[in-house]
Amino acid sequence: MTRKSIIFFLAALLLPAAPAWSAMAAKRSVLANGMVLLTSEQRALPTVAIELMIDAGARHESAARAGLAHLTSKLLTEGTAKRSALQVSETLDFIGASLDAGCGDDLATISMTILKKDLSLGLELLAEILTAASFPVAEIDRQKQSVLASIKAKQEDPGTLAGEAFAAALFPGSAYGRPVEGTEATVKPLDRKSLQEFFQRYYRPNRTIMSVVGDVSEAEISAALSQVFKNWHKGEASQAAASPTRTDGARTLRINKDLTQANIILGHGGVARGDADYYAIQVMNYILGGGGFSSRAMDSIRNERGLAYSVYSYFGAEKTHGTFQFVMQTKNDSAGEAIGLAREEIRRMREELVSEAELSDAKNYLTGSFPLRFDTNRKVAGFLGQVEYFELGLDYPNQYGELIGKVTRADVQRVARQHLTPEKLLTVIVGSQQKIKVP
């Protein structure tokens, strides 16, 4: 490894154990510019899946400029120093490749799927986007129009509306409580200068995790990246996010829409991904409402009473925080009954030990289905990025069985008591309010 070579080989781990995982043969290295590169060579198909996770999410913007991070991500593919927006899309479409950029609270993401034969062109485009996105004023205006329209269109999607109201109530004043798109008032004034500044500051290799999975070796991809990314330089280092302030507390928020169903979320704060109880919580939640047709929620609310088509619960865990949500839709006049049943299932999780059979079924599903989480190249790429981002370690798949396996019935009850808090349940109901009667 010379200094000239951009690639600084840090660690390349070949993992034994679980068969699917060993076939993944994931390798990790850190480039001289600070970018973490994860690779898995898969020769079965002449394709490559690439996934970038960049520490350039909405948490880096102020409330007054909400939507800045999102709009920046949208502009990435709308013109570079070398190519107009149309030339970018024409180039991609002509080779049948896809390149999508998006943005969440914490991370911006870029995904590419491309045929192996076009890989060098794809990497060139990627590098152009990351080093020379040009933010043309006309394209900014177009994308703003498009964002404003999607803010409006969200009003048509009761599930999204309920989710946004829930987040806003739980994390007020924080990026985690705001929609990443921003609002009409905050998006309109965003200008080219603020986008460029955001881009320059946050889209940096030392804030980036890149996963490359497919018909390419680690050596090939490293060499190619050192070439195309030679002008992408380190910037400000990532700073750990602060945990958002949370406003738990029982409240009911109602949004009136002329709909046949009430879209309901009951929930409160949860745990961060690194919480010691994370795995016990996953087992507990599987039994409560995460386990599809094996869950108590599905049994009680759908199968026994026919009150809902979709009913589930989940613990969303991010780096610094998390949420618990129990989500369902039922015809407006059943809302009260369904909410009562949901609360009853939550209460029961806390007060009674789960059965041996429930516990072992949950653990068997979670461990048995684990390899299905990475049964395509696209999924492997996403999975590798998550493993790195959440610092799970490349041997995570080998540890997973034990992490789940050691959870006991007592653990399940303990985490239910600790992390399900009926007196703090926030209730959001989107629907035809005059028909919705909640005691």
Next chain:
Amino acid sequence: MGRRRFGCLDFEGSCFSFVPMIWLRRIALLTIFFLSLPSFSFAAQVQETVLDNGLKVLLLEDHKSPAVTFQVWYRVGGRNEKDGKSGLAHFLEHMLFKGTPTTGPEEYSRIIAKNGGRSNAFTSTDMTVYFATMSRDKIHIQLELEADRMANALLGDTYFEPEKKVIQEERRLRTDDNPGSALYELAASVAYSIHPYRRPVVGWMEDIQALSRQDLVDFYKLYYAPNNAVIVMVGDFNSQEMLAKINAAFGKIPRGAEPPKLNVVEPPQRGEKRVSLKKEAELPILLLFHHAPNLHHQDSFALDLLSMVLAGGKSARLHQELVYRKQLVRGIDADYSAVSMDATGFALSAQLLPGVDVSKVEAEIERQIDKVKTELVSERELQKAKNQIEAAFIFAQDSIFGQAMKIGYYEMVGGWRLVDSYLDNLRKVSRDDLRRVAQKYLQTDNRTVGILIPTKAKAQ
């Protein structure tokens, strides 16, 4: 095109494409991967066997990962229902999870899950499909369960009424409260005058309400038999061993009576039809539906390519003109689904930007249609469309589930070997073909126009 036919199946996300062609037993929390067309040489690799009882078995080994997907495809869907009984095939699919003499109600899903598998089922106009993906050492469990419910489903009395309510909630969620789906349902009900595709697969609310358990029992007897089903299996297994297991599990199920063949041909449309729907929404939607042939007609390949030229990606014509240059719509899509039992549709749909007049958008789309009718598309545009479809073919092989779906779809509508000739047929299409099919099918007289007019609840 397969991929476009189903639009976005990520039911969690907000997705613009809205044609609800298939009805899942449960909203998938994962994106079901679709399904552009397939591999280059399935014919060489797929092993076809027909058991003595008429059950066809299609096996494709793929050893990329130690997983297997096992699917049972029944040749029955919404198209086999009668007026007044819409939703029957889909209702029956739900009831197949209510147990057999040896498996309790909802046990199927639990057994698959506790063995680390993921399962679901769906119903479309043309077929009903049950599937699971599991590790190779567990897949025999599902195989036994599927064989059992092919012959012995109880369709339990006590579960009938609650499940009816579940299905009504499903309809509310996915059609009644979804402006795009509701508009498509309405437009289809008008576009077809006699063909069963005019009925929604989930069923009209009133029909669902009126269905009886006896309807289900009769339908089950008529259509659920080995000679009306196909097994599709893709993944990490040995074909010979697997075939023996399938034979042991399914071979003993007796052949059923030949199910009735449906032969309804929609007469040619003679004049434009227009419908509008007023509904709680924010943005208008415009839908232009044209009758078009399925994959048995040579024109289908040109229509596939035409849909790509018009709306396959951001550089495509309609996107460039209406989204980019003129900024009239938020998104625009062309849906053409050649992999269909009967003649199908070529639909263009757009969600408007705030404040834009629907007639302006319609006029602009008409201009673009006129253009492909009068001028040849460029060589590069045609090549781009071909490249896009060929690349999608290859990407689709990343998933064993996606491969099995492909094989199943083709098998249902005309034989899985058609997959192999698809790309060859596609490559032969010329610029003249595109102009010719545009002239032939994208006519106003062959069109149904649907318009969603947003209304709003008063704030409370």
